[in-house]
Amino acid sequence: MTTLTVAFTLNGKPVSLDVAPADRLLDTLRYQLGLTGTKEGCGEGECGACTVYLDGLPVDSCLVPTFQMTGRRVETIESLDARSLAAFERCGATQCGACTPGVVMTAWWIREHPDLLGSHTVRELMAGNLCRCTGYDGIIDAVTEAVGGEGRENRKR
Amino acid sequence: MLRREALAKLTGRERYVDDLPLDDFLWGMTVRSPAPRGRIASVRFGKDIDWSRFVVVDHRDIPGPNVVALIEQDQPVLAAESVRHVHEPVLLLAHRSRAAVRSAARAVEVVVAEEPAALDFRAVPAPAQIQYGKDNVLKHLKIEKGDVERALARAPVVVAGTYETGAQEHVYLETQGMIAYLEGGVLVVKGSMQCPYYVLKALQHALGRDETRVRVIQTPTGGGFGGKEEFPSHIALHAALLALKSGRPVKLIYDRGEDMAATTKRHPALVRHRTGLARDGRLLAQDIEVVIDGGAYVTLSPVVLSRAIIHAAGPYACDNVRITGRAMFTNAVPFGAFRGFGAPQSQFAGERHMDVIARTLGVDPVELRRVNLLKDGQTTATGQVIRDGTDRVAVMERALELARYREKGHEHAGFNATHPTMRRGMGLATFYHGAGFTGGGEAALKSRLRVAGRADGGVEVLSANIEMGQGTLTVFTELAANRLGLEPDDVIIAEADTTRVPNSGPTVASRTTMIVGGLVERACDDLRRRVGLDDASRGQAVKDAIRRWHREHPGEPPIGEAAYERPPGIEWDDKTYRGDAYGAFAWAAYVTEVEVDLRTCGARVIDFVAVQEVGKVLNPTLARGQVQGGVVQGIGWALMEECKWQQGAMANNQLTNYLIPTSDDVPPVRVAFVENPYPHGAGGAKGLGELPIDGPAPAVVNAVARATGTDPRAIPVTPERLMELMENAVRG
Structure with missing residues (x-):
């Protein structure tokens, strides 16, 4: 079978590996590199459970072919600093946890881009991450708190 | 108290079934019926594939009765002569490569000689569509109180209406999946499930194994909502059959498409x-x-x-x-x-x-x-x-x-x-x-639960009720800690492993906190008595007594037990539904x-x-x-x-x-x-x-x-x- 060699930066460190042409970044991360924090929810870019950063932008890693990673920068949930997750614990932002790494990745990206909140609500920005347990309130409260809001969202009506 | 496992989930460290390390395993795949009803005329294997490289399982590989044990013993593990619905499992495949096993599954053709299917539950079935009893009615139930006809005849106003609800898919974010392997002579099945003892029972029944040769372990479960109540038994059996035939660990994980197509939904x-x-x-x-x-x-x-x-x-x-x-x-x-x-x-x-x-x-x-x-x-x-x-x-x-x-x-x-x-x-x-x-159901379950004292003076709750996001680990911790005056960190909730935990019943029916939580409390009381304390003893006194027990009875931890008891004054007649x-x-x-x-x-x-x-x-x-x-x-x-x-x-x-x-x-x-x-x-x-x-x-x-x-x-x-x-x- 044809294999391709790709070299990219993963969580700040260089990696090089052989992949099949059809391999998804999600599978490479999980099954080849052992980074199982990134979850598969739907495999078609609807649920956001597999969110990683590609060159600093959140993407669904189930839709990204690994061979395209050459020379690029990938960051996964394993790269995040766990110390600042208190709001997520306190607000009940996780229940079953299957969507959670993706939720946290999107939330962190919002936190690093607070200007987005001038034109979008947290609910709009989180709409790419499906959660079936929380009804979203715990997540929205936590993100709002994490980005420096007053703890309760100010939803536009 | 904060959710116990929150940080593990938030950081991606929590390991679900598909995250567990597994050496030298095969990926399993299910081949399903394309037709809603009929006789299986043949199963054709595509010519472009070297089938000797695949593990292939069909109904003839099932050691015991070809049945997934539940209320009625009517559902086969793998269809034998006929199929009753689209996506009914017919054949299992396993291979080292997931891509290869997926292609292979597509290369198997199940040929069905179709018969008339009943597809509208609202319609009276035609004679050729009758497949259950005389009228396709699986179950008939009735509740009666007073005299409805008389009251309707006398009522000043009668309002009638007909309402319909559609099926609903659970969409737990973690799809269903199991791994199975042999450890010594013991078949170990691990996976996403609400009811470890349902899975154990189904495995024992169809594989003809007693409980000393089967072990079921629940892995952190990414949502269930009922969808992982009875269905996981099927996947467990399929993974087990492939593991038994190949002698290798087998991982059977549904992708979203298969999960939505083949698993149960809310009844329309x-x-x-x-x-x-x-x-x-x-x-x-x-x-x-x-x-x-x-x-x-x-x-x-x-x-x-x-x-x-x-x-x-x-x-x-x-x-x-x-x-x-x-x-x-x-x-x-x-x-x-x-x-x-x-x-x-x-x-x-x-x-x-x-x-x-x-x-x-x-x-x-x-x-x-x-x-x-x-x-x-x-x-x-x-x-x-x-x-x-x-x-x-x-x-x-x-x-x-x-x-x-x-x-x-x-x-x-x-x-x-x-x-x-x-x-x-x-x-x-x-x-x-x-x-x-419902009714006498809780009494029939005979749920049992244990709380063990640990050498360090803390306790371990042993229960078959699982965490799927709803908070069992946290609530059981709080209940045990409050009962004994301990800190939450003094309490461990055991992994739901059927070789260790007693059958405290399924994690369903809004029963885990109210009913099984009550067993946690009473087992704590029993433990306290076991180590020689009265019911008022709390905190350090409890820890000291447990440590003392361990010193005096090396290798025999003190164990408190509780079994379900029906609350007083509860009466139910299943025949009359009164x-x-x-x-x-x-x-x-x-x-x-x-x-x-x-x-x-x-x-x-x-x-x-x-x-x-x-x-x-x-x-x-x-x-x-x-x-x-x-x-x-x-x-x-x-x-x-x-x-x-x-x-x-x-x-x-x-x-x-x-x-x-x-x-x-x-x-x-x-x-x-x-x-x-x-x-x-x-x-x-x-x-x-x-x-x-x-x-x-x-x-x-x-x-x-x-x-x-x-x-x-x-x-x-x-x-x-x-x-x-x-x-x-x-x-x-």
Whole structure:
């Protein structure tokens, strides 16, 4: 079978590996590199459970072919600093946890881009991450708190 | 207390079944029936594949009876001569490469000589479609109280209505999956599941192994909602058969498409009401018929039907009630457990019907409910006397007040008269949910639980009840710590491993906190006595006594045990369906505000207030989260979640076209609890998990009706359906 060699930066460190042409970044991360924090929810870019950063932008890693990673920068949930997750614990932002790494990745990206909140609500920005347990309130409260809001969202009506 | 495993989940460190390290394993895959009914004429293996490189399993490889043990022993592990539904498993494959096994599965052709399928549960089956009994009725149940015919004949007003609810897919975010391997002579099966002992029983039965040669371990479970109640037994058996044949570890993980196509869903239902009323709206007679689609095997349909009919009359007093229920055999993929378990279907109909009655009589829907809500001393449809001291009208009033129901009603009149494209309306539902197994079910389960003292003076809770997001680990920790005066860190909850934990029953039916939590408390008491302390001893005294025991009895940890005991005064007759259906009911009133865009016909929930009495709230964050999650799942069922059927199988088995609510589709869910401790529940708690899915659909659809002047009788009320209703209303 044809294999391709790709070299990219993963969580700040260089990696090089052989992949099949059809391999998804999600599978490479999980099954080849052992980074199982990134979850598969739907495999078609609807649920956001597999969110990683590609060159600093959140993407669904189930839709990204690994061979395209050459020379690029990938960051996964394993790269995040766990110390600042208190709001997520306190607000009940996780229940079953299957969507959670993706939720946290999107939330962190919002936190690093607070200007987005001038034109979008947290609910709009989180709409790419499906959660079936929380009804979203715990997540929205936590993100709002994490980005420096007053703890309760100010939803536009 | 914060959720115990929250940090592991937030950081991605929690390991679900597909995250576990596994050496030298094979990927499993299931080959399924393409047809809804017929004889398997042949199984053809594609010529371009070297099949000697694959492990292939069919029904002949099953050591014991070819049956997935459940209520009725009718469902095969793998189809042998014939199939009863599309996607029925016929063959199993395994290979080192996941891509290879997927291609191989596509290269197998199951040729079926088709026979006439029964695909509409509402229709009377033609003779050629009869496959179960004389009439395809899987189960027939009846509740009778008073004299319905006489009361209907005498009632000043009779209002009739027919209501329909669609199937619903669970969409737990972690798809189903299992791994199986041999360890010595012991078959080990690990995976995502709600009921380790169901899986154990199914494995023992079909594989002909006693319990010393099978071990089932639950892995952190990424959502269940009932979807991982009975179905995991199938995947466990499939993975086990492949592991036994190959002698290698096997991993069988469904992708989303397979999960949605092949696993169970909420039973579709058709409910007919005929209600006799006094002029002031008092209920004089309720004649209700509930029909559910069971699908191609019995699975849990009789029990779902039971809960559906018991809840069908609503939380109202009525002297004359007749409820008949039928679960129909069809050649659809079997339906199964889903949060609410029949009660959401029958209560959608009941609460929607209340608004239809109100409109027919010209009375206020609030007043209609006020005059009929059960008061202490009155009886439910099964004759259960309600005497818990909860003021159900006050629960409703609290919800109305929080939602500003009356003020909003006035505001909407002005808004709707002037706004060019938007219409708003308020909707209400008052409802209840019985916690635990129905009738004698809890006694029959004979649940047992242990709490062991550890050498360091802490304790370990040994239970088969699992964490799937609802908070079992946290609540059991809190209950044990509170009972013994320990810190949460002194408490460990054992992994649900059937070689270690006793059978404390399935993690279903809103029973884990209320009933199994009670066993945690009593096993703590027993442990305390075992180490020579009285019931008042707490904290350091307990730890010291446990340590002392360990010094005096090396290698024999002190163990406290508890077994289920029926609360006093509970009587149930399963033959007549009379008596105390549940130890306790939780009560609720949900109020919602909906906005409909006349251009798109899309309905959007813009405010939601959920008030409930669930006994004592043990952990406010977890309890609120259960309600919010249940409400949003209910809003999805009401407005957008629609299974499209082809030959009895889901055609839209992907999240691209089976839509569930996103964060931007729903408003904040405002939750309030009215507390009234239940003396026989752990810490005063009643069951909570399922209640919140019963109310949203009728509340939302009642609001849509109010906003648009239409009269929707079926869910989901998708934009397409609402457009039709509005066009019909205009045409008259």
